[in-house]
Amino acid sequence: MTNMITSACDTCPAHTQMAQMGLKIDNFDRVVALAGNPNTGKSTVFNALTGLKQHTGNWPGKTVTRAEGGYEFQSVKYKLVDLPGTYSLLSASQDEEVARNFILFGQPDCTIVVTDATALERNLNLALQVMEITDKVVIAVNLMDEARRKGLEVDTRSLARDLGVPAIPIVARTSEGMQTLLQTVADVIEGNILTSPLRMEGNDQYQAAVRTLAAQIEHLYPAIPNARWLAIRLLDGDDRVQQAILSGEVAELVSGQQRAEAQFSKQMAVAGRQ
Amino acid sequence: MTIPSITAQDILDQAESLRPQLKEGFRDEIVKSLYSEAARISGRAVHQVGNTKWDFDQKIDRLVTSPWTGLPIMLLLLAGVFWVTIVFANIPSQMIATALFWIEDQAANLFTSIGAPWWLTGFIWHGVYRGLAWVIAVMLPPMAIFFPIFTILEDLGYLPRVAFNLDWLFKRAGAHGKQALSMAMGFGCNAAGVISTRVIDSPRERLIAILTNNFVPCNGRFPTLIMLATVFVAASFSPTVSSFIAAGAVLAVVLIGVFFTLLMSWILSRTVLKGEASAFTLELPPYRKPNFSRILYTSLIDRTIFVLWRAIKTAAPAGALIWILANININGVSLAREIANFLNPFGLLLGLDGVIMLAYIIAIPANEIVVPTMMMVYSGVGMMTEITGFGEIRALLIDGNGWTMLTAINLMLFSLLHNPCGTTIWTIYKETKSTKWTVLSVVITLGTAFLVTFITASIARLLGWV
Amino acid sequence: MDHLFPIIFWSSAVLLLLLLIFFPRRGMLARFKEYRQARQREQLEDTLKYLFGGQQSGHTLSAAELAASLQQPVARTVDLLKRMETQQLIENQEGNYRLTHSGEKSALHVVRAHRLWERYLADEALMPLENVHSMAHRREHGMTVAQVNALDAALGHPLQDPHGDPIPNASGNFRPHDQGSPLPQWQEGKIVKIVHLEDEPPLAFAQILAAGLQVGQVMRVMESNATRLVLTDGQDEFTLAPQVAANVFVSERSETAIVDEDVIPLGELADNQKAEIVRLDDQCMGFTRRRFLDLGFTPGTEIFPELQNSFGDPRAYRLRGTLIALRKEQAAQILVRPQLYQ
Numbered sequence A: 001m002t003n004m005i006t007s008a009c010d011t012c013p014a015h016t017q018m019a020q021m022g023l024k025i026d027n028f029d030r031v032v033a034l035a036g037n038p039n040t041g042k043s044t045v046f047n048a049l050t051g052l053k054q055h056t057g058n059w060p061g062k063t064v065t066r067a068e069g070g071y072e073f074q075s076v077k078y079k080l081v082d083l084p085g086t087y088s089l090l091s092a093s094q095d096e097e098v099a100r101n102f103i104l105f106g107q108p109d110c111t112i113v114v115t116d117a118t119a120l121e122r123n124l125n126l127a128l129q130v131m132e133i134t135d136k137v138v139i140a141v142n143l144m145d146e147a148r149r150k151g152l153e154v155d156t157r158s159l160a161r162d163l164g165v166p167a168i169p170i171v172a173r174t175s176e177g178m179q180t181l182l183q184t185v186a187d188v189i190e191g192n193i194l195t196s197p198l199r200m201e202g203n204d205q206y207q208a209a210v211r212t213l214a215a216q217i218e219h220l221y222p223a224i225p226n227a228r229w230l231a232i233r234l235l236d237g238d239d240r241v242q243q244a245i246l247s248g249e250v251a252e253l254v255s256g257q258q259r260a261e262a263q264f265s266k267q268m269a270v271a272g273r274q
Numbered sequence B: 001m002t003i004p005s006i007t008a009q010d011i012l013d014q015a016e017s018l019r020p021q022l023k024e025g026f027r028d029e030i031v032k033s034l035y036s037e038a039a040r041i042s043g044r045a046v047h048q049v050g051n052t053k054w055d056f057d058q059k060i061d062r063l064v065t066s067p068w069t070g071l072p073i074m075l076l077l078l079a080g081v082f083w084v085t086i087v088f089a090n091i092p093s094q095m096i097a098t099a100l101f102w103i104e105d106q107a108a109n110l111f112t113s114i115g116a117p118w119w120l121t122g123f124i125w126h127g128v129y130r131g132l133a134w135v136i137a138v139m140l141p142p143m144a145i146f147f148p149i150f151t152i153l154e155d156l157g158y159l160p161r162v163a164f165n166l167d168w169l170f171k172r173a174g175a176h177g178k179q180a181l182s183m184a185m186g187f188g189c190n191a192a193g194v195i196s197t198r199v200i201d202s203p204r205e206r207l208i209a210i211l212t213n214n215f216v217p218c219n220g221r222f223p224t225l226i227m228l229a230t231v232f233v234a235a236s237f238s239p240t241v242s243s244f245i246a247a248g249a250v251l252a253v254v255l256i257g258v259f260f261t262l263l264m265s266w267i268l269s270r271t272v273l274k275g276e277a278s279a280f281t282l283e284l285p286p287y288r289k290p291n292f293s294r295i296l297y298t299s300l301i302d303r304t305i306f307v308l309w310r311a312i313k314t315a316a317p318a319g320a321l322i323w324i325l326a327n328i329n330i331n332g333v334s335l336a337r338e339i340a341n342f343l344n345p346f347g348l349l350l351g352l353d354g355v356i357m358l359a360y361i362i363a364i365p366a367n368e369i370v371v372p373t374m375m376m377v378y379s380g381v382g383m384m385t386e387i388t389g390f391g392e393i394r395a396l397l398i399d400g401n402g403w404t405m406l407t408a409i410n411l412m413l414f415s416l417l418h419n420p421c422g423t424t425i426w427t428i429y430k431e432t433k434s435t436k437w438t439v440l441s442v443v444i445t446l447g448t449a450f451l452v453t454f455i456t457a458s459i460a461r462l463l464g465w466v
Numbered sequence C: 001m002d003h004l005f006p007i008i009f010w011s012s013a014v015l016l017l018l019l020l021i022f023f024p025r026r027g028m029l030a031r032f033k034e035y036r037q038a039r040q041r042e043q044l045e046d047t048l049k050y051l052f053g054g055q056q057s058g059h060t061l062s063a064a065e066l067a068a069s070l071q072q073p074v075a076r077t078v079d080l081l082k083r084m085e086t087q088q089l090i091e092n093q094e095g096n097y098r099l100t101h102s103g104e105k106s107a108l109h110v111v112r113a114h115r116l117w118e119r120y121l122a123d124e125a126l127m128p129l130e131n132v133h134s135m136a137h138r139r140e141h142g143m144t145v146a147q148v149n150a151l152d153a154a155l156g157h158p159l160q161d162p163h164g165d166p167i168p169n170a171s172g173n174f175r176p177h178d179q180g181s182p183l184p185q186w187q188e189g190k191i192v193k194i195v196h197l198e199d200e201p202p203l204a205f206a207q208i209l210a211a212g213l214q215v216g217q218v219m220r221v222m223e224s225n226a227t228r229l230v231l232t233d234g235q236d237e238f239t240l241a242p243q244v245a246a247n248v249f250v251s252e253r254s255e256t257a258i259v260d261e262d263v264i265p266l267g268e269l270a271d272n273q274k275a276e277i278v279r280l281d282d283q284c285m286g287f288t289r290r291r292f293l294d295l296g297f298t299p300g301t302e303i304f305p306e307l308q309n310s311f312g313d314p315r316a317y318r319l320r321g322t323l324i325a326l327r328k329e330q331a332a333q334i335l336v337r338p339q340l341y342q
């Protein structure tokens, strides 16, 4: 059974803090999303935390829809969402839509960007984009074992300093570093760790245009959390965001999406087991 | 102060008017600055502290994709996987068969001795149970060997290299190179293969991949191929080479499947799915050390047991059905025989026979039970033909039922090409949300199967081989 | 009873036939009507387009001229024009027709759809430029505004079609762009950028394409006289007849020399030769361009063709630490500068 209590880290003194909850996600307290490039080990992290069996494998594109599962950490129940891998949030191929829409409209309490330690440059591109959308970001630097094998040393402290969000080294396969990751996620959500994500500057003209638009968006939708990002997307001519603004969907971001979430998780719970 | 009210449309118009003011290539600029920032940060955080196995991976990659060695290595690997499967599955299969049929005898005897009515004994033990026994004996060992090997290749990162090696062929056929990935998944299960076509962005190329996925023999059909290759094609060779011959035969069948995949893709992309090639980019991820315990678990529990369980669920009712058909007699002839006789002329036309056709009809829900079904009809349910190994199968088929080499070869071809199983058809429907494409997927496969077997049978007869 | 059978047979046959013909939405009659409506709509849209094209170059068209363009009898064309008049799409001025305000709007919609389709077919479908026009002509019809907007967004709001003609935006305005002037007007020695290739007449267009010219190329005029025109991009020379060259529109480039002399398409880079990405081809737009950018094909990035396969296509390139395979067609859209020293 999947809801059996197993430890993610047998050697940790506090290993009883964590429990895999499988598909028991009916009443969760927090939502955490797993984003990242294809093949960085998102599904492996997901499986390790929830005890579920998402398809993993070393080829890009095997996770095509989002999967949901649960885990409990220090008596808080989390719903974990495994998203399809994407190189960027700018384009609009199908799987990227799924990921992007969730990070933006699903309003997770925290987004873990799973990165490949052996190809950080490529992975940080996406991390920077996620950080444009939300403050609540934790970078999981996965595949540390592969990095070691290739003689690479990754200084996660320098990474965290530069990015302005926590960066945790992990090996998803052996659950190394998983406790720290969960602790950090909890701290970011509860506000014990304050993040100040690096945001791109761009030239003056661009800055001015973004500011003008963002002000208007905030004016129309006062409580909106990421007007700046929406403004950038509008300038880029993003069809999905245009529609969301026109239809007022952005206004419903908070309430509406959470209803849909709850419904979706129930469906998954019914249909998820094959 | 009154603030002029803004509508959503105003905001969009504003964006529209601001856009041309920005430098052309706004997007290019964003991405460029994102990447240069990423490069700067990662440059500060990552240091090379020693040049270990990094080069080794590259050397391997050069070998498996090189113009000279890439394709041969791929074929050898495939043949190797089949060979290992055949060699290591053979003995366990025979042992399981012996054991399970021994149990059948004992149980049936027990039932008879405690005075159970003949039809109860027959129905339970020679019907339902025998169906199950056949499925487990024929399927379990090859799957338990094939799936782990396959999962290792998947985890290692070899599959994208296959797509890379073969893309040119798919391009020529008007399809997408990632179709090779979905075909690879099809070896496991065609339904999974159909789902995995989602990695292809273009709807047109994705449909081609969906409609042709069935030309890859799935694990349900592999045992059929392996059994036929072992029992017929390879049997006349000396024991030392026979396993190689069998693996070669299976490989040949798979290559024929690839050929038909390409051919059908070519035809589709020039007829109903006419259109343009989409942009092709394929990432070749770095090799990763497979995690053996995890792989054993995934492939044995998730895949093998999953597929076997599905087979068992259809095999039990199929076994029951066959037993009933075999035991309802009309004018002294069993209903099963009656139907088989009715189908016989058509079967013969395709180089097969009526029993095989009947087995295929019964096995539409799950292809994997074709051989078991066939064996049950042939062996005449109710009478106690002792089948304890593959040797007896050969005798039963050739001496008892007039099989020839043509029958075996055409059955292999037919099982390779015929329509998808029920689950796959249902999956195709769910993925395409269209009756039209679903029907087409059945029509083109079944049509190909009929046509090809008819042609081989006709040629064989014309040349007097049979 | 037997005598009833023929009656039953025939009446059911007739019933079946009637059903076949008159069945709502699926019967032959409904199908035919549908077809005719689509046809009429197409012709109406084409008429709008022709009138719009005429007006752009400053003249109105007569019924006879329109009939010739539409390739149909004058009488039918007149019918069509009458209908369009009652819909207030066009107005008749002394036998010639011009678009009304709402007619212009509809025409812009069709033009927009047409040019966006051309963009799509050229960029995403990599269709040869000479086929793009006729294919787009088939696809432009019967699209709703929302569909055209979606296409526009999917392509990344392009400003020009592959011939260099401007694409109007959703509110029907042409975005500002450089129209250039015909090539024969330029003196020898000038550095120019091709901004527009006129696709009518087709014969001249085919010659331009055959010569290897593309929108966006930067060239130096080597020779310009009454018999021929010679251009160079620093590597190859392109020769055109003056009548053909008149269909090539160029504008001035300020650079003193042709830049990019040592720049080649990625596809032509030798195996194992390191290079630096200079830019993406101007013709590479929309989804393909965005995908390239997302994968990190940005100017300044080092790239290296690492893996070949038995067919020589695709090749896998190492870029930012990852291997990415591209087909020849895609690799041709990325321009690189080989690094001479390794």
Ligand SMILES: Nc1nc2c(ncn2[C@@H]2O[C@H](COP(=O)(O)OP(=O)(O)O)[C@@H](O)[C@H]2O)c(=O)[nH]1
Pocket: A036, A037, A038, A039, A040, A041, A042, A043, A044, A045, A055, A056, A057, A058, A059, A061, A062, A063, A085, A142, A143, A144, A145, A146, A170, A171, A172, A173, A174, B154, B155, B156, B288, B289, B291
């Ligand atoms: N060596 C190693 N391999 C890993 C690790 N995490 C994941 N993998 C492997 O990386 C591949 C991709 O993992 P997956 O979870 O499917 O990636 P996803 O696409 O991000 O969901 C699989 O073959 C995993 O077995 C890790 O920490 N170490």
Ligand SMILES: [Mg+2]
Pocket: A042, A043, A044, A055, A056, A062, A063, A083, A084, A085
């Ligand atoms: Mg995944």
